[in-house]
Amino acid sequence: MNPTPIQSNATAQRTPPYALIALVLFGLSLGALGVSAWLVLKPAPETGFRRGYTPLTNETNLPKVWLPDPDLEHRLGPGVDFTFKNEDGISVNYRSVPVGANGVCFRDDGINGEVFAIAVGDSFTFGHDSPLEECWVERLEKSLGADVVNLGVTNVYGSTQIQRTLEIHGMQYKPRLIIWAAFTNDWCEDTIFLSWEKIARPLKGQLIFQDRRKSTMPCAEIFTCDPQIFPAKNRRTRRWTAG
Secondary structure: OOOOOOOOHHHHOOOOHHHHHHHHHHHHHHHHHHHHHHHHHOOOOOOOOOOEOOOOOHHHOOOOOEEEEOOOEEEEOOOOEEEEEOOOOOEEEEEOEEOOHHHOEEOOOOOOOOEEEEEEEOHHHHOOOOOHHHOHHHHHHHHHOOEEEEOOOOOOOOHHHHHHHHHHHHHHHOOOEEEEEOOOOHHHHHHHHHHHHHHHHHHOEEEEEOOHHHOOOOEEEEEEOOOOOOOHHHOEEEEEEOO
16 A cells, blocks of 8 residues: 655745735735825925915016915015015115024014014015115114014015914014004905915915916916916916906
8 A cells, every 4th residue: 555645844834825815905905105295294385375476576586485384375485585676776685594383584683682672564664675784673673782583575465474484483472662663555465365375375376466467457366376276277266457
């Protein structure tokens, strides 16, 4: 009687093909899950803010000079340092310094000791078209011999934005004095901001002005910033006549 041949351990423990396929599919699913999580959680690149043409902001429509802001519509970007010549042929430098909350930048010479006062306002406080040392905030700081932080913002900035700037970025310093430099157009520009807040912000968009010199009908347009919500070819979503 011939004994039955005994199978080797390698043959007896061979992995079935369906198990190998399952392992490969499991590995691929883990890789796809990791890629999906990275795409969702990675920080989105900051999209440059464009105002379009206005008499005050034409020369500051450079990439990344201004960035969108979820609370204030726009803010000065980090690392801004560029020089241009104003209408009088004077060289003017715009440089951003992180003096706001969470490193948000403004046009200031930096914190040099205990903060005595906070100055908020629009282009008049920002020092539009003027060298920083000629801005009234810096001249006041030099006269007082105490630190006055400039939280002024140009590029069409209304009273609601100014108030929020003070609350978000200024009150952290607990200043002894708050200076709110107001101008008559602040309330007019507030309507522009409120239009953005009610219409453009839900669409993740911006209000962009056309150049009146090239159009007989001044108007504003909403452009969406998020291509996943609106494809690039459909970014222009609404248009209306101003005034």
